[in-house]
Amino acid sequence: MSRRFAAVDLGASSGRVMLADLSDGLELTEVRRFPNEPVTVAGRLQWDITRLYSEILAGLRDAGPVSSVGVDSWAVDYGLLDASSSLMGDPVHYRDDRTRGVAERVAESVGAETLYDVSGLQVLPFNTIYQLLADRLDGAVTMLLIPDLIGYWLTGEVGAEVTNASTTGLLDVRTRSWAFPLIERLGLPAGLFPPLRQPGEAVGELRGRAADAVGWSAPVTAVGSHDTASAVAAVPASGPAFAYISCGTWSLAGVELPQPVLTPESRAANFTNEAGIDGTVRYLRNVMGLWLLQECLRAWPGSDLRELLSAAAGERPFAAVVNPDEPVFLPPGDMPARIAAECRRTGQEPPSSPAAYVRCVLESLALGHRLAVRQAMELSGRDVEVVHLVGGGSRNELLCQFTADACGLPVVAGPAEATALGNVLVQARSAGLVSDLAEMRSLVAASQPLRRYEPSGDPQVWEKAAARLA
Ligand code: LFR
Numbered sequence: 270m271s272r273r274f275a276a277v278d279l280g281a282s283s284g285r286v287m288l289a290d291l292s293d294g295l296e297l298t299e300v301r302r303f304p305n306e307p308v309t310v311a312g313r314l315q316w317d318i319t320r321l322y323s324e325i326l327a328g329l330r331d332a333g334p335v336s337s338v339g340v341d342s343w344a345v346d347y348g349l350l351d352a353s354s355s356l357m358g359d360p361v362h363y364r365d366d367r368t369r370g371v372a373e374r375v376a377e378s379v380g381a382e383t384l385y386d387v388s389g390l391q392v393l394p395f396n397t398i399y400q401l402l403a404d405r406l407d408g409a410v411t412m413l414l415i416p417d418l419i420g421y422w423l424t425g426e427v428g429a430e431v432t433n434a435s436t437t438g439l440l441d442v443r444t445r446s447w448a449f450p451l452i453e454r455l456g457l458p459a460g461l462f463p464p465l466r467q468p469g470e471a472v473g474e475l476r477g478r479a480a481d482a483v484g485w486s487a488p489v490t491a492v493g494s495h496d497t498a499s500a501v502a503a504v505p506a507s508g509p510a511f512a513y514i515s516c517g518t519w520s521l522a523g524v525e526l527p528q529p530v531l532t533p534e535s536r537a538a539n540f541t542n543e544a545g546i547d548g549t550v551r552y553l554r555n556v557m558g559l560w561l562l563q564e565c566l567r568a569w570p571g572s573d574l575r576e577l578l579s580a581a582a583g584e585r586p587f588a589a590v591v592n593p594d595e596p597v598f599l600p601p602g603d604m605p606a607r608i609a610a611e612c613r614r615t616g617q618e619p620p621s622s623p624a625a626y627v628r629c630v631l632e633s634l635a636l637g638h639r640l641a642v643r644q645a646m647e648l649s650g651r652d653v654e655v656v657h658l659v660g661g662g663s664r665n666e667l668l669c670q671f672t673a674d675a676c677g678l679p680v681v682a683g684p685a686e687a688t689a690l691g692n693v694l695v696q697a698r699s700a701g702l703v704s705d706l707a708e709m710r711s712l713v714a715a716s717q718p719l720r721r722y723e724p725s726g727d728p729q730v731w732e733k734a735a736a737r738l739a
Contacts, residue, residue, distance in 0.1 A: 272336065273332075274291070274336055274696045275693075276339055276688075276693045277328070277341070278689045279416075280496065281517075282304070282518055283303065284324060286299075286328025287299055287686065287689040287692075287693070288335070289697070291693075294712070294716045295690070295716040295717075299686075300328050300332045303321075308359075314365040318356070318359050318415075318418070325340075326482040333485070337488045338475065338488070339494075339695065339696045340419045340420055341495065342433075343518075344495045344497070345363050345396055346414070347360060348412075349413075349461075351408050360418075364395070367403045368399040368400055372393075372394050375399065376392070382533075387442065388435075388442055390541050391539045391541035393555060396436065397412075397436065398439050399438070401461075402455065406458065409461060411461060413463065414429060417433070417494065423473075424475060424489050425477065426472055428466040429464070432468060432494060432495040436495055442531070445465075447462045468695050469490065469491065469695055469698060472491050492691070492693075493691055497515050497543070498545055499691030500513075500660060500687040501515060502691035502709060504525075504657045504710060505717065505719060506657055511653060511655050512642045512646070512678075514556075514658045514659070516558060516660045516665075517559060520638060520662065521551075522556055523551060523642075525550070526649055526651065528550060529550050530552055540552060540645065546691075546706065549706075552645060552649055556593055556634065557593040557594050558634070559661070565626055565627070568605050581627035583624075585628075587632060587730065588620065589625075589629045590633045590734050590737060591612060592611075592738045595611060597610075597611065605626055608626060612629075615737075631667055631671055632671060632734065633738075635674070636731070638672045642676050643676075654679075655679050656676055656680045657680075658680050658681070661685055670722050670725070673725070674724050674725055680721070682719065690713055691709075694713070
């Protein structure tokens with residue numbers, strides 16, 4: 270058996286097929302990277318899923334034969350299959366506004382406490398539960414979350430991988446099975462929800478037209494198919510006293526726990542208990558993340574991120590800060606204009622140049638990281654000595670340093686490709702090459718470049734800035 274594994278990793282702004290070789294340590298190479306550009310069709314923001322699928326096939330073909338393939342993506346979104354197992358339409362993007370008001374209605378009818386007690390999930394307007402209630406489900410026979418849909422097209426096998434299923438709001442946080450009493454109470458058809466599978470289990474064999482297009486076949490293995498679950502699995506921590514920030518389009522900031530935290534305080538702070546691999550709980554909150562920066566860059570065509578970041582380092586500290594999690598920042602659109610409006614609303618002068626906007630975004634995000642890490646520690650009682658910042662954001666030196674300063678804790682940055690690493694390591698474990706989560710993490714620590722940032726400067730200035738957002 271070869272020691273090569275392929276990871277299909279779909280992010281909200283780009284997808285990639287990565288190849289890992291575990292013959293001698295752990296070597297990861299990028300085989301193919303492709304943009305993920307949502308399309309608005311008849312006023313609805315959608316994922317171009319067939320385009321993504323053809324990129325995946327091309328990437329797998331380029332990767333050459335492997336021992337196994339794993340697929341992960343962003344969470345909550347899904348495709349619906351009809352009675353002939355055809356996709357009923359492109360999956361709708363979680364940033365589409367069709368769920369407006371749905372979460373409030375469900376909280377009124379079922380009770381916010383009940384929902385949290387069943388699923389342990391933070392309320393985000395786009396959770397699958399609210400999307401399903403906003404959709405027309407007539408004719409729908411099966412709901413497949415994005416990685417499960419890709420897995421179905423590759424193998425013909427239907428199922429729901431549990432880490433991603435935990436982001437639907439319809440999985441029982443205690444039993445990790447579908448919450449059928451809640452599903453029925455909401456009037457959702459129970460048959461929509463396919464059997465659950467665990468990370469590490471077989472999905473099926475790459476076959477039919479998919480195998481023809483790829484030119485070889487291999488087993489597809491279920492991984493932590495929620496990208497954040499894979500990223501957390503690859504955090505290069507050596508003991509339990511760590512927090513993590515999986516920083517890309519979103520910053521997912523929290524701690525790893527053996528048990529969920531379902532207290533009223535945890536619900537009030539909108540902390541989530543998502544399923545991690547091996548029964549762990551990803552106790553975290555979504556912070557708006559680099560989306561703020563990505564959308565600024567989209568508004569400034571021709572701008573150069575490297576130049577902006579080095580100019581931002583010289584801008585005046587804390588000239589303006591915003592709460593990164595304001596719901597106005599969620600949809601796509603003119604981000605600088607929304608940041609300016611938010612500054613005015615909170616009595617601050619808006620930034621006056623792109624570099625000043627970038628400074629504002631990075632300081633605001635670091636404040637978001639600080640709050641989420643501190644609350645995760647307080648609400649869970651977990652001691653934290655170090656913050657692991659993984660994902661694409663780990664390449665952003667200014668953000669890493671601000672995060673260390675804001676949290677008052679050392680930040681270990683990297684790996685940038687934590688998600689793909691977590692994906693392949695779960696496959697490698699199923700192949701018997703790695704023993705457990707601890708060994709997976711030490712393999713990452715030993716093989717990937719990491720950089721440590723010590724907290725610097727006067728902690729008071731972050732304290733004061735945080736107070737401005739309170
Ligand atoms: C990160 C992520 C988050 C989820 C968001 C939407 O890529 O998966 O964990 O809340 O995207 O699906």
